[in-house]
Amino acid sequence: MRHRMHLVGALGALLLLTGSAWGLLGAPSERYMGNVQRIMYVHVPTAWIALVAFTAALACAVAWLWNTRWRSDHALEATVEVGTVLGALLLVQGSIWARPTWGVWWSWDPRLTSSAVMVLMFAGILALRGFVDDPRRRADLSAVATVIAYVNIPIVYFSVRWWNSLHQLQSSPQTVDATMVAPLRINAFGMLFLACWFAWMRMRAAESRHALEMEEEP
Amino acid sequence: MRRPAPLVILRRDLLQEWRGRARLGATLAFGVTTLLLFSFGAGPDPDLLRAHAAGYLWLAIMLTSTLSLAESFRAEMQNQALDGVLLLPTDARAVYYGKLAANLVVLCGLGVAMLPFVVALYDVVPVLGFPRLVGILGLGCLGIAAPGTLYAALAARARGRDVLLPLLLFPLVVPALLAAVSATGLVIAGDPMDQLGGWTRLLAAFDAVYAALCGALFARVVEDG
Numbered sequence: 001m002r003h004r005m006h007l008v009g010a011l012g013a014l015l016l017l018t019g020s021a022w023g024l025l026g027a028p029s030e031r032y033m034g035n036v037q038r039i040m041y042v043h044v045p046t047a048w049i050a051l052v053a054f055t056a057a058l059a060c061a062v063a064w065l066w067n068t069r070w071r072s073d074h075a076l077e078a079t080v081e082v083g084t085v086l087g088a089l090l091l092v093q094g095s096i097w098a099r100p101t102w103g104v105w106w107s108w109d110p111r112l113t114s115s116a117v118m119v120l121m122f123a124g125i126l127a128l129r130g131f132v133d134d135p136r137r138r139a140d141l142s143a144v145a146t147v148i149a150y151v152n153i154p155i156v157y158f159s160v161r162w163w164n165s166l167h168q169l170q171s172s173p174q175t176v177d178a179t180m181v182a183p184l185r186i187n188a189f190g191m192l193f194l195a196c197w198f199a200w201m202r203m204r205a206a207e208s209r210h211a212l213e214m215e216e217e218p
Numbered sequence: 219m220r221r222p223a224p225l226v227i228l229r230r231d232l233l234q235e236w237r238g239r240a241r242l243g244a245t246l247a248f249g250v251t252t253l254l255l256f257s258f259g260a261g262p263d264p265d266l267l268r269a270h271a272a273g274y275l276w277l278a279i280m281l282t283s284t285l286s287l288a289e290s291f292r293a294e295m296q297n298q299a300l301d302g303v304l305l306l307p308t309d310a311r312a313v314y315y316g317k318l319a320a321n322l323v324v325l326c327g328l329g330v331a332m333l334p335f336v337v338a339l340y341d342v343v344p345v346l347g348f349p350r351l352v353g354i355l356g357l358g359c360l361g362i363a364a365p366g367t368l369y370a371a372l373a374a375r376a377r378g379r380d381v382l383l384p385l386l387l388f389p390l391v392v393p394a395l396l397a398a399v400s401a402t403g404l405v406i407a408g409d410p411m412d413q414l415g416g417w418t419r420l421l422a423a424f425d426a427v428y429a430a431l432c433g434a435l436f437a438r439v440v441e442d443g
Contacts, residue, residue, distance in 0.1 A: 117389045117392045120388075125386075127381075128376060128382060131376040132375070136442075144439055145386060148368070148432065151427060152389075
């Protein structure tokens, strides 16, 4: 299992390198934004996989509340952490793109604001886990907080449609040139594999800490 | 006839607040101080202050809410009083709705008490009238109190509760805050484009979702094992 997961990580890195090289050198530049648009090849997969990680965190939270298996709690810790890191990266990439495109590093665009709120909410859950010593209570409280925070994610996703926004509407393969879709897809899979590898590593760390806590418990 | 459990909890919490009303007065003073500080931050321009009065009011309510919400569970954690409440022949959901109602009453009371200061400091008179303003205040306070009651219970069972409650609550209530500020601004300045209904519906939907969800999850926060 261990070797297989390292292989997944290596494959993820390889795909991400291939997709990024294709996006930077092979894909055509966008008509209006020029080369600035090429950040899309990492920005969009980061957004997708951050949402996937938070969805996995929700599944883990529900699983814990349902069957209280420690594995669910360890997976919850791992996925919330991976999702939060990806969410933070998403905001940084968005700012890098916004500066030449909109002329500012940050705009109070609803989607940007909602993404920042999402990252802060899940960062709060990580802080919560650091503030609770009892493993059982920590798992209960963070599962509840994850379910509540996840309700905000549809607001993030649909905010472009709900509110008038500066941000681009979501594209689909029908509206994007095929030469741009391929590197985007490769990077999405690369990011997914890398996220799975990170989550698996983080889950193992959580399992080790849990074993230690159980030994220390009187 | 036995009174419903949420009403018993509501009555008990309000009685407790009344007996400790000096603390409630201090919480209001904190809210008014923040209202005053916002004017120093924005400058003395009356037009600017009037334009942002709704935002200042809601930020003051939000900051004040962390004090009142945290206090609602402080007493419960002393001598394991909450465990005693949970031994009553009722489910945890009833305890949640009772405490939510008490927090809502306290928060609305604080918000209404801050209104004269908003009128005086920022020179605003709501074009659509005070009853509508109080209605929006009620919906907005429910938007803070519904997740706030659950998070206060959650933070009370963790270390660093003072930092944890705002850290968890503030990002979560951003949609409610946005809707409440916009609706209050429209009540103050008038609503020629008929936008008030949309913001009010958003606020009501947020309240309904979180009141239901937090009520369902409350047992897992307060019950051990």
